[in-house]
Amino acid sequence: MSEIEAFIAKLPKVELHLHIEGTFEPELMLEIAERNGLPAPFPSVEAAHRAYRFDDLQSFLDLYYRGMNVLLKAEDFRDLALAYFARAHADNVRHAELFFDPQAHTDRGVALDSVFEGLCSAMEQAATDYGITSCLIPNFLRHLDESSAQSAFDACLDHRDAITGSGLDSGERGNPPSKFARVFERVRAEGFHIVAHAGEEGPASYVTEALDILGAERIDHGVRAMDDDALIERLAAQETVLTVCPQSNVRLKVVAEMADHPLKRMAERGLKVTINSDDPSYFGAYIGDNMIWCQQALALTREDLVAMTQNAITGSFVDQLRKKQMGDELADCSQV
Ligand code: ADE
Ligand code: ZN
Numbered sequence: 001m002s003e004i005e006a007f008i009a010k011l012p013k014v015e016l017h018l019h020i021e022g023t024f025e026p027e028l029m030l031e032i033a034e035r036n037g038l039p040a041p042f043p044s045v046e047a048a049h050r051a052y053r054f055d056d057l058q059s060f061l062d063l064y065y066r067g068m069n070v071l072l073k074a075e076d077f078r079d080l081a082l083a084y085f086a087r088a089h090a091d092n093v094r095h096a097e098l099f100f101d102p103q104a105h106t107d108r109g110v111a112l113d114s115v116f117e118g119l120c121s122a123m124e125q126a127a128t129d130y131g132i133t134s135c136l137i138p139n140f141l142r143h144l145d146e147s148s149a150q151s152a153f154d155a156c157l158d159h160r161d162a163i164t165g166s167g168l169d170s171g172e173r174g175n176p177p178s179k180f181a182r183v184f185e186r187v188r189a190e191g192f193h194i195v196a197h198a199g200e201e202g203p204a205s206y207v208t209e210a211l212d213i214l215g216a217e218r219i220d221h222g223v224r225a226m227d228d229d230a231l232i233e234r235l236a237a238q239e240t241v242l243t244v245c246p247q248s249n250v251r252l253k254v255v256a257e258m259a260d261h262p263l264k265r266m267a268e269r270g271l272k273v274t275i276n277s278d279d280p281s282y283f284g285a286y287i288g289d290n291m292i293w294c295q296q297a298l299a300l301t302r303e304d305l306v307a308m309t310q311n312a313i314t315g316s317f318v319d320q321l322r323k324k325q326m327g328d329e330l331a332d333c334s335q336v
Pocket of ligand 2: 017019169197220278
């Protein structure tokens, strides 16, 4: 392991853009399919990996929704999240904000109670076993209509103490944030945090809509903001945190290769970028590998990596005390 790899390994990490269903490793998928008496989504682990070649966001989403079909019971969601936390602990993740897609489960007849029970139980276990703090952010599926998002939000309000905010994900093209103006008005009125995927495949104008119409506090991806100078200046001035997912962008052909990724240019333009894994099982890289691959391709310095980690701490939805604890840990690590 090189010196910089060792530095990245011990960096205390904060992950702000992670779909828990996107951490579903094929081994566990096949195991859960069998115990639930369901057909396996893929004939073998190798076949799953072979299938994970994507042309764009939609070709990935098709397999992502197929894989999660085997999750039925609370214990399935618990096992899914426990596997993620074990992997996150190996990467020295200290805090993770987990996205999940309520509609992708309730539309298949899975009780939202089971989803919350399983995920919350794993989150408590991760806090006890690893000292990892975490929170839950349900995302509305933007390819569905707003009334479906409204029903999903109603159902989530029955678990209001378990959620920290709401987000927007799934197929971006043709589904602008403005389609969800009314549901996010309710999310704001209920006092939750707001994030939104914007500017992944969709245009920079979707980032502007997410800020102005939804009231997004963070932008998930946001790489296409680089097409709009005025937007870059605005995001920099208001210090909006962008949860960038470099390996996801390569695998979904948002960028041709890691060497072309705008992450470093975004930081140089004053944007508060962070490095995240998005759907690590499907893209073959958890947060640590995302950092290593970015460092190598873009010649990131230790200072760059520390600054990006500090952006993640600042942009997280934890209280000031936890932010200070993590900031202190980061300062200790960066002095060595
Ligand atoms: N759902 C899971 N991963 C996603 C991504 N990268 N973009 C949009 N929706 C998603
Ligand atoms: Zn995402």
